[in-house]
Amino acid sequence: MKIGLLCGREYSFPPAFIEKVNELGERDNVTAEFVHLGGVRMGEPAQYRVIVDRISHEVDFYRGYLKHAVLQGTYVINNPFWWTADDKFFNYAVASKLGIAIPKTILLPQKSYPSDVDITSESLRNLEYPINWDALLDAVGRPAILKPFSGGGWKHVYKVNNREELLAAYDATGPTCMTLQEFIDFDKYVRCFTFGKMDIMPVAYDPKERRYLVDHKYLSAELGSRIVSDAQTINQALGYEMNTIEFAVKQGVPYAIDFLNPAPDFERDRITEFYFETVVDRMARLVIDRALNGLPANSWPRWEEMLGIGAASGFTGAPEKGRAGAKTA
Numbered sequence: 122m123k124i125g126l127l128c129g130r131e132y133s134f135p136p137a138f139i140e141k142v143n144e145l146g147e148r149d150n151v152t153a154e155f156v157h158l159g160g161v162r163m164g165e166p167a168q169y170r171v172i173v174d175r176i177s178h179e180v181d182f183y184r185g186y187l188k189h190a191v192l193q194g195t196y197v198i199n200n201p202f203w204w205t206a207d208d209k210f211f212n213y214a215v216a217s218k219l220g221i222a223i224p225k226t227i228l229l230p231q232k233s234y235p236s237d238v239d240i241t242s243e244s245l246r247n248l249e250y251p252i253n254w255d256a257l258l259d260a261v262g263r264p265a266i267l268k269p270f271s272g273g274g275w276k277h278v279y280k281v282n283n284r285e286e287l288l289a290a291y292d293a294t295g296p297t298c299m300t301l302q303e304f305i306d307f308d309k310y311v312r313c314f315t316f317g318k319m320d321i322m323p324v325a326y327d328p329k330e331r332r333y334l335v336d337h338k339y340l341s342a343e344l345g346s347r348i349v350s351d352a353q354t355i356n357q358a359l360g361y362e363m364n365t366i367e368f369a370v371k372q373g374v375p376y377a378i379d380f381l382n383p384a385p386d387f388e389r390d391r392i393t394e395f396y397f398e399t400v401v402d403r404m405a406r407l408v409i410d411r412a413l414n415g416l417p418a419n420s421w422p423r424w425e426e427m428l429g430i431g432a433a434s435g436f437t438g439a440p441e442k443g444r445a446g447a448k449t450a
Contacts, residue, residue, distance in 0.1 A: 122146075122149075122150065122151045122152070122170040122171075122412045122413075123151075123152055123153070123154065123168065123169045123170060124142050124146075124151065124152065124153040124154075124169065124170065124171045124172070124173070124408050124409075124412060125153070125154060125155070125156035125168070125169035125171070125172040125173070126138060126139060126153065126154070126155055126156060126172075126173050126175070127155075127156050127172060127173065127174045127175060127176050127177060127183055127187075128155075128175040128176050129175065129176040129179065129180075131175065131387070131388060132388065133387075133388050133389035133390070133397065134387040134388060134389070134397075134400075134401065135155070137389075137397075137401045138153070138173075138387075138401055138404055138405060139153040139154065139155070141401050141402060141404075141405035142405045142408060142409060144405075145405050145406065145409055146405075146409045146412070149409065149412075149413060151170075151409050151412050151413070153405075153408070156168075156169070156172060158182070158183070158186055161185070161186050161189060163189070164193075165189075165193070166193060167190055167193040167194045167195045168190075168195075169190070169195050170195065170196065170411075170412045170415075171195065171196045171197075171198065171408050171411050171412045171415065172187065172190060172195055172196075172197050172198070173198050173363065173404070173408060174187055174197055174198065174199060174201065174384070175363075175384040176384065177201060177204075178204065178383075178384060184201055184205065187201040188201050188202060191417070194417075196411050196412070196415040196417065196419075196420065197420065198362045198363050198407075198408065198411065198420065199360070199361050199362060199363055199364070199383040199420070200360050200420040200421060200422075203359070203360050203421065203422050204383055207271070207359065207381060208270050208271040208381070209268075209269070209270050209271055209300065209379075209381050210226065210228045210270045210300055212355075212359060212380060212381055213226045213300075215358055215359070215424045215428070216351075216354075216355055216358070216377055216380070218428055219354055219355075219358060219424075219427060219428070220354075221351045221354060221355065221377050222351075222374050222375060222376045222377065223376065223377055223378075224261075224266075224302045224303035224304075224305055224369075224376055224378060225260065225261045225262070225302065225303040226261070226300050226301070226302045226303070227257055227260060227261060227300060227301045227302075228270060228298070228300055229252075229257075229291070229298070229299045229300065229301055230248055230252070230298075231294070231295070231296050231297060231298045231299065232291055232292060232294050232295055232296070232297075232299075233295045233296050234296060235296070254284050254287060254288065255284055257301055258283070258284060258287065258301075261301055261302060261303040262303050262304070263281075263282055263283065264280055264281060264282045264304045265280075265281055265287070265301055265302060265303060265304055266278065266279070266280055266281075266301070266302045266303075266304050267279040267280075267281055267287060267290050267291065267294075267299055267300075267301055267302075268299065268300060268302065269294075269297050269298065269299055269300070270298045270299060270300045271298070271381070277293075277294050277297055277299070280304065287301070302378075305369040305371050305376045305378060306371060307369035307370055307371050307376075308370060308371060308372070309325075309339065309340070309344075309369075309370035310325070310326050310327065310328050310367070310368070310369055310370065311323050311324065311325065311326060311339075311340065311348055311367070311368045311370065311375070312324050312326040312333070312365050312366070312367050312368075313348065313349075313352045313365060313366040313367075313368070314365055314385065314396070314399075314400060314403075315352060315356050315361065315362070315363070315364045315365070315366060316362070316363070316400075316403040316404060316406075316407045317356075317362050317407050317410075318353060318356035318357045318360075318361070318362060319353050319356070319357075320403060320407070321348075321349045321352045321353060321366075322396075322399065322403070323340060323345060323348050323349065323352075323368075324396060325339040325340075326367070328367075332391075333391070333392050333393050333396055335393055335395050335396070344370065344373065344375065347375060348368055348375050351366075351368070351375060351377060352366045352380075354427075355377065355380050357423050357427065358422060358423055358424040358427050359380075359422050359424065360420055360421050360422035360423065361383050362407065362411075362419075362420065363383060363384070363385065363404070363407075364380065364382055364383050364385060365379075365380075365382040365385040365386075366379070366380040366382070367379040367380065367382075387400050387401075387404075
């Protein structure tokens with residue numbers, strides 16, 4: 122059974138991951154390699170039992186191939202169909218309905234549009250104008266965070282204190298659809314690595330310096346347990362098996378503020394040597410398990426079922442069970 126890796130500008134994780142899979146998978150005849158693609162023929166049999174996708178969000182050809190691979194029986198981490206449709210605003214709404222603490226969030230119309238959209242009349246007839254910016258700020262509070270409603274990273278993320286700062290930042294966002302969100306003045310900040318839906322590794326993180334902190338006593342047992350439980354709920358609802366979930370903790374309450382990171386940064390020099398070795402090992406064990414035991418239904422989101430709306434499309438199994446820790450690793 123072959124594991125394939127799709128990746129972009131990464132240097133330390135890919136070779137270490139492939140080496141670890143080949144080492145741990147030798148007993149079960151599971152091997153790993155980079156995926157290599159030319160033209161993809163429709164109906165072409167699956168080349169891989171599992172593919173780990175860390176780049177198709179930037180390359181349409183890869184995304185098209187991965188959807189076809191799923192059709193042919195490949196288990197893809199993360200599910201390319203859901204990842205194509207997903208966005209942060211929807212995720213916030215789902216998590217809130219599931220009882221997770223979420224900052225107040227408002228979806229905004231984008232600032233600019235393609236040239237064939239007539240912004241003066243018919244094309245935008247459903248938009249209210251002018252927007253009452255002060256009312257929106259009153260709803261989420263000041264200061265507030267302006268950030269994209271989809272995608273990861275820190276591009277187009279602004280902290281704004283008033284209407285003037287909000288409009289100045291908004292004017293720079295162009296065609297990017299944005300959300301306006303309550304600012305959580307946190308006293309602790311945690312980024313959780315997730316492997317599968319239930320194996321959660323909470324890590325102390327400094328968002329100002331953008332660096333990981335190896336601090337095994339950062340969280341109390343009670344707070345760590347709640348963060349792990351909330352992260353598990355988010356992953357099961359959205360179907361993500363490779364993700365990072367960020368919590369801003371204020372007065373003991375962990376607010377989930379970012380959990381659409383299905384191609385998280387795994388580079389050694391940024392996540393520290395300690396966490397790098399852990400990430401490589403747990404990702405290798407995850408994909409070997411999926412190669413041996415994975416069912417296609419495991420990778421689909423379950424938010425419909427969890428909210429009682431209806432059976433999630435394609436879901437046939439019970440909730441995943443697995444290991445979880447209560448403190449930072």
